């Protein structure tokens with residue numbers, strides 16, 4: 001898919017994130033919007049997958065460790081063809097397959113892992129990557145991590161084990177938006193120098209602009225060619241990207257828009273894509 | 276009154292190690308995860324025979340459990356064993372979400388369960404693991420009574436079962452008395468001694484103590500039923516209901532806190548179905564300490580004589 005088409009998809013995904021959250025009345029808007037470009041590139045360009053056959057054995061696996069940004073995963077999966085787009089409006093409702101944090105037992109196609117307790121997904125990804133190596137599989141495991149999540153000690157247990165076992169089939173993409181619920185990551189619990197941390201743990205670390213499709217495509221391509229090391233892509237993003245009035249505002253980490261805010265936000269998304 | 280003879284003293288961790296190896300010989304999807312104390316939990320047998328199927332992840336139990344989930348999601352049957360205080364308690368949230376919520380077939384081994392760990396003291400004596408593990412949806416909790424049964428139970432958990440399972444076993448050599456040819460079914464209690472005056476429901480090494488208590492009481496003319504509750508979850512409701520209806524008094528015995536363990540599981544069931552007087556033998560909301568296993572069992576009331584005393588006590592309240 002060319003860059004222009006990817007942009008068009010990301011716009012629809014952003015719009016549907018706002019709509020589904022407004023309908024749900026709760027959920028995490030800021031982080032979901034901020035990851036829309038990355039999810040678009042993954043599902044519409046980078047991942048080997050077949051939406052009509054979600055369990056295809058040779059698919060790339062995508063683990064969403066930060067389950068709270070499920071709205072971006074759901075909107076992307078729906079538009080990729082995993083399930084009907086209308087179902088996005090059932091988000092967080094009783095009986096819905098779209099749980100607040102992804103839950104496999106509810107049967108939504110395309111969900112690899114029930115997750116949402118921070119700091120677990122990278123370990124699960126390590127297990128998958130170990131299995132892939134053992135069985136000499138070609139598929140890769142992509143793990144979406146948050147930057148605040150990197151404060152969990154278990155992330156670094158996983159990081160240590162991934163390089164020890166030379167898991168070059170494991171690619172973590174870190175949503176480096178610099179914020180978390182209480183404020184800036186560097187105020188809450190500093191992460192910098194972050195790229196050095198990953199490198200010293202034996203990872204191949206790449207930084208990129210998480211809103212630049214070309215940059216993202218290049219970073220993922222580079223990641224696929226690395227041998228003997230796990231790869232981390234530190235993707236700089238803005239929480240709330242695409243909705244200018246809430247961009248970079250950590251108050252929108254865990255909030256959903258009201259109906260009228262949603263109308264305003266969708267207008268802002270239109271404007272963002274006109275520029 | 277059934278008589279049981281020990282074939283000798285064997286640690287249940289040895290049974291676990293042999294069971295993993297035997298199961299793994301029959302199923303190559305079985306993998307072992309090591310958290311540094313491989314020999315101490317009996318997994319060295321497996322690691323020596325199948326080094327390519329043994330994954331060392333170091334002293335990082337949370338990561339081990341997460342990786343177990345990833346392996347299970349990729350078609351493997353992972354076995355992760357370390358001391359129960361770590362495998363079950365340090366990692367609880369990982370087990371809760373990554374294993375149980377995802378409902379994956381994985382075996383979590385809880386070694387060094389109970390106070391019979393001995394000299395290492397309170398930090399390493401798992402006494403709350405049953406309570407926590409049995410509270411988790413989808414989790415099965417198995418606690419065999421001797422080394423032979425631990426070997427058979429391990430094989431059952433790996434090759435004749437599917438789902439998250441916590442298997443609990445101990446460090447110290449204990450009487451090995453069950454038969455190689457026993458019928459073992461997860462969730463199906465074993466009646467080791469028939470009787471109608473009262474029932475002792477025990478788990479783990481306390482089953483042997485229960486049998487000794489029943490023998491002593493038999494000399495006083497009391498016919499005591501002894502149930503080996505090797506599966507705490509799902510609890511064998513049938514066996515417990517029959518015990519309540521036919522013997523009218525129950526004593527539970529476990530090397531675990533009385534809060535939330537086997538006794539609680541039994542009480543939760545019988546209070547709703549056929550209430551009878553109960554007594555609970557176990558740790559009474561305390562930490563253990565260093566000492567030789569037998570002396571600790573004596574000090575903390577986890578011996579045959581203490582079980583017998585509780586049977587006499589419960590009989591006084593029997594309607």
Ligand SMILES: [Mg+2]
Nearest residue numbers: 147148179180
């Ligand atoms: Mg963040």
